[in-house]
Amino acid sequence: MIYDCHMHTVNSDGKSTIYQMCESAIEKGVSGIAITDHADMNFYESRDTYNRIKGAIAQIRQAQEKWADKLEVHCGVELGEYLYEPSSAKKILGLTDYDQVLCSIHLVPAARWEKPYNRIDFSNDGTDEELIDYMRLYFDLLSETVDAFDFDILAHIACPVRYMTTRHGRYIDVMRFEPKIKEILKKVIDRGIALEWNSAGLRFNEEIFALYYSMGGRLVTLGSDAHSYENIGRGFEQFRSFLKECGFTHYHYYKNRQPQAVEL
Numbered sequence: 001m002i003y004d005c006h007m008h009t010v011n012s013d014g015k016s017t018i019y020q021m022c023e024s025a026i027e028k029g030v031s032g033i034a035i036t037d038h039a040d041m042n043f044y045e046s047r048d049t050y051n052r053i054k055g056a057i058a059q060i061r062q063a064q065e066k067w068a069d070k071l072e073v074h075c076g077v078e079l080g081e082y083l084y085e086p087s088s089a090k091k092i093l094g095l096t097d098y099d100q101v102l103c104s105i106h107l108v109p110a111a112r113w114e115k116p117y118n119r120i121d122f123s124n125d126g127t128d129e130e131l132i133d134y135m136r137l138y139f140d141l142l143s144e145t146v147d148a149f150d151f152d153i154l155a156h157i158a159c160p161v162r163y164m165t166t167r168h169g170r171y172i173d174v175m176r177f178e179p180k181i182k183e184i185l186k187k188v189i190d191r192g193i194a195l196e197w198n199s200a201g202l203r204f205n206e207e208i209f210a211l212y213y214s215m216g217g218r219l220v221t222l223g224s225d226a227h228s229y230e231n232i233g234r235g236f237e238q239f240r241s242f243l244k245e246c247g248f249t250h251y252h253y254y255k256n257r258q259p260q261a262v263e264l
């Protein structure tokens with residue numbers, strides 16, 4: 001049984017419509033998907049976030065009816081940069097009764113690079129020390145954001161490292177931030193928040209998930225972070241085999257903001 005808790009449609013930066021996402025999920029034999037379009041607070045006005053997410057929710061509600069007997073469609077949102085504009089974030093969170101809310105950081109307010117990290121060319125910009133400082137800022141901001149609001153799933157922890165390493169060839173050992181990662185994981189575990197296995201960044205999931213398990217964390221979700229229908233459920237087998245090897249017996253998806261356990 002595959003449940004994928006993180007994906008985007010044309011209602012944010014995805015390439016597929018919700019219709020295409022649902023049809024494809026059914027074709028692939030996926031049991032459930034959560035649609036989690038972006039609501040990044042840094043771009044709240046410029047990306048017409050309120051109306052866009054409102055429209056996305058209406059489409060999700062229609063999809064839930066249309067495919068009721070074939071696919072579980074869950075209503076989610078990926079809330080980015082909560083601390084940048086909490087009052088706007090609260091408006092988004094108040095739009096509907098979501099099944100799940102993801103917490104993300106996409107932009108670190110570092111003087112040198114003040115744009116989302118997926119648009120920074122780290123390949124020959126900045127010394128290793130500056131990249132490490134950037135990651136420190138990232139983890140500090142993430143830790144503060146985790147404290148700031150009520151959400152269900154911590155999305156793609158350590159994500160900038162994935163861009164630095166896989167896209168720009170700048171290797172940074174993510175475990176050099178282990179004390180900070182542990183601090184964040186402890187908060188997540190104590191609060192009953194799930195940790196997302198983001199299958200777009202496999203290389204780092206394993207170390208962090210092993211640490212999470214050793215600390216007693218058991219709530220885990222799969223997030224393909226698909227931006228087009230082809231990638232729904234991506235990396236599920238790898239996710240399952242690693243988790244089983246680690247000792248996990250279940251993974252989760254969310255309905256009405258409650259984790260639902262699925263045997264691995």
Ligand SMILES: [Zn+2]
Pocket residue numbers: 078104106155156
């Ligand atoms: Zn994200």
Ligand SMILES: [Zn+2]
Pocket residue numbers: 006007008078225
């Ligand atoms: Zn995403």
